[in-house]
Each structure stands twice: as C-alpha cells, then as structure tokens.
Amino acid sequence: MVTTHSESAYRGNPYDASCPTRPLLDRIGDRWTVLVVGILGQGDARFSELRRGIEGISQKMLTQTLRGLERDGLVRRTVYPQVPVRVDYALTDAGRTLLDPLRALQEWSIYHLGDVSASQEAYDQLRMGDIGPNAAL
Amino acid sequence: MVTTHSESAYRGNPYDASCPTRPLLDRIGDRWTVLVVGILGQGDARFSELRRGIEGISQKMLTQTLRGLERDGLVRRTVYPQVPVRVDYALTDAGRTLLDPLRALQEWSIYHLGDVSASQEAYDQLRMGDIGPNAAL
DNA sequence: CAGCATCCTTCGTGATACTG
DNA sequence: CAGTATCACGAAGGATGCTG
Numbered sequence: 119m120v121t122t123h124s125e126s127a128y129r130g131n132p133y134d135a136s137c138p139t140r141p142l143l144d145r146i147g148d149r150w151t152v153l154v155v156g157i158l159g160q161g162d163a164r165f166s167e168l169r170r171g172i173e174g175i176s177q178k179m180l181t182q183t184l185r186g187l188e189r190d191g192l193v194r195r196t197v198y199p200q201v202p203v204r205v206d207y208a209l210t211d212a213g214r215t216l217l218d219p220l221r222a223l224q225e226w227s228i229y230h231l232g233d234v235s236a237s238q239e240a241y242d243q244l245r246m247g248d249i250g251p252n253a254a255l
Numbered sequence: 256m257v258t259t260h261s262e263s264a265y266r267g268n269p270y271d272a273s274c275p276t277r278p279l280l281d282r283i284g285d286r287w288t289v290l291v292v293g294i295l296g297q298g299d300a301r302f303s304e305l306r307r308g309i310e311g312i313s314q315k316m317l318t319q320t321l322r323g324l325e326r327d328g329l330v331r332r333t334v335y336p337q338v339p340v341r342v343d344y345a346l347t348d349a350g351r352t353l354l355d356p357l358r359a360l361q362e363w364s365i366y367h368l369g370d371v372s373a374s375q376e377a378y379d380q381l382r383m384g385d386i387g388p389n390a391a392l
Numbered sequence: 393c394a395g396c397a398t399c400c401t402t403c404g405t406g407a408t409a410c411t412g
Numbered sequence: 413c414a415g416t417a418t419c420a421c422g423a424a425g426g427a428t429g430c431t432g
Contacts, residue, residue: 130365132290135311139364140286142371147284147360149277153269165394174272176426181395191374202393203432212370219359223284226356227276228267233349234279237328302414313406318415339413340412 145190150175150183152220155209158193159217162208192216282327287312287320289357292346295330296354299345329353 130139145151153172157163163171169180184207187193192213198204209217267276282288290309294300300308306317321344324330329350335341346354 128369130368132361132364133293133309138372139361139368142364142368143289143360144286146364147286147289149281149284152280152284156270169394172270177395178427179425182425189375189378190371191378192371197394200393201432203395205394212367212374215367216363219356219363222356222359223280224269224276226353227269227279227283230349230352231267231276231279232265234327234329235275237349238326241326241328314415315407316405319405334414337413338412340415342414 142190145186146216146220147223148183150179151187152223154180154183154187155192155213155216155220156224158207158209158213159221162206165205165207168207187213279327282323283353283357284360285320287316288324289360291317291320291324292329292350292353292357293361295344295346295350296358299343302342302344305344324350 130137130142132139132143150172153175154168157168157171165180165184168184169175169177172180175183184193184195188195192210194208194210194213196206196208198206267274267279269276269280287309290312291305294305294308302317302321305321306312306314309317312320321330321332325332329347331345331347331350333343333345335343
C-alpha cells in the first residue's frame, strides 16, 4: 500500500456547499499562495527573501499564507536557532504537486493579459455609452 | 498573423505589485470563477441552472462573477427576449482555454483533500499541546 | 531576522426588497 | 426569470509597535 492520499473512497465535490474542497480551493487559488509557491518552486527561501520576491505582500499576509500552507502539509518550515534566527521555507512533496497547476494559472494570466485587457476596455466603452453624455435624456 | 493575444511584447509579471496580472490572477483563481467555468465547460447554462449547480452561491455573487467573466471576454451572455426572459451563458474561445488549468486546480483539491485534512489535524494537535491542559503552568 | 499583537479601515458577502 | 439596488455586517487586509 503506497496510497499517499486518503484511503477513504470519499470523493470531494466542490459543487456541494459543505464539501471540504471548498476551503481548500480557496487556499490554493489564493493570490498570495500562487506567488509563494511559485517562488518556493525555484528552491528554498527565507522569510525575507519571500517578502522581497513578492512585491506588495505585507508581513502579516506572508506569515498567514505560509502558516496555512504549513498546516496543509504543503510547505515545511525549518528554524535555525542562530542569532539572529534564520527560517527556511521549502515545498514538501505534496507541495511540489501544486507547482504545475499553479504555474499553469500564472502562465495563463500572463499569456491572456492582452486579450482580457482589450475586452475589458471594449466592455467598459459600451457601458459608458449607456450612461454617457447623450444617455437617456 | 494569427496571434490571438496582445501584439505587444510586454510580458506580465505577477511578482510586481502593479502588474495587471495580479487582478487577473485574482479573478481566475476565485472560488466562484472556478466553479462557474467548470459548469459552463459542460455546455451553455442559464442563470438559474448555474445557481442550482453551485450550491451556496448567492444571486449577487453569481451575477458579479458572470459579469466579470463577460467583461474579461471569457463568457458570452445571450438574452432571449421572451417573457419571462431567458439568459444563456457560454464560454467563449478564450474562456475555454481556462478549462484545463481550472480543472487541474479542482482535481488537485479533490485528490489531495485527504492528505491535507490529515496534515491539518496533526498540525492542530501539536499547537493544541502548546496551550493545552499542561502547558506553561 | 522573523515574527506576534493590536488597531483600524476597507472590502467582500449575504440578506432583503424591488423591477422589466 | 434574471436580474438591480440598498443595507448591514464580518472578515480580510494594511499599518504600527513590540519581542525572542
């Protein structure tokens, strides 16, 4: 038996309101999670390295995200009792399985950014017309 | 020239705070987006069908999610001027490119649910010990 | 350095009521 | 049926100050 995942036959269904995959999906789709995992995919990193690498993330959110990932068994936290203390974060085996899906998401965003932006502008133009200068007078 | 995406050479980088991929990542990783796109991947659907299919989504969030996707050019909204009115939602070609990445995310959640839950329990047990009955007395 | 604790503001979200 | 509009609330998130 080398089943790494749950031995039960229960299969989550995120379309059910109470399904535990809902919060899980929330976490892995989270904006910061995508970026944190992305960086850790390139190798272990210290807290400050992550913080610098992810522009705009607050200390609070970085800590919170890392704790969540650690709790989920996706990230391993290692403390080196030095002075000053040093903490390394690394993806676990499970965490690494997240790399491909999240990279795909990131790539999709980068690749489709142009089209989406154009679509947004067009959409906003039209709606502008609805309430624009000559609208409903 | 059959480039479907932006002709500019600008490549988004979500690690930059001001990069427009940030809000885009937010949208496509959004909990409701994943589920809405998932349903539309199986074929067009009416508003009420979506609402029934995604247990627990409020009317407001469904509308909001669909509007966002429409604005991004990922979903096409078709109104049939009947009484009562009928509105169909369908993925656009661009929207369909989102199917694989989002399905991967969903599958990952379902597949790893067991492991993650187990890890969470273990983690919470340990932290319980820190402040538990015999802690720091 | 790597956090934790606190305050405070903003935003997302749900509930409710109304319309073409 | 498929929304829009409004309100009201809790949680998300940022800023600041402190600690091992």
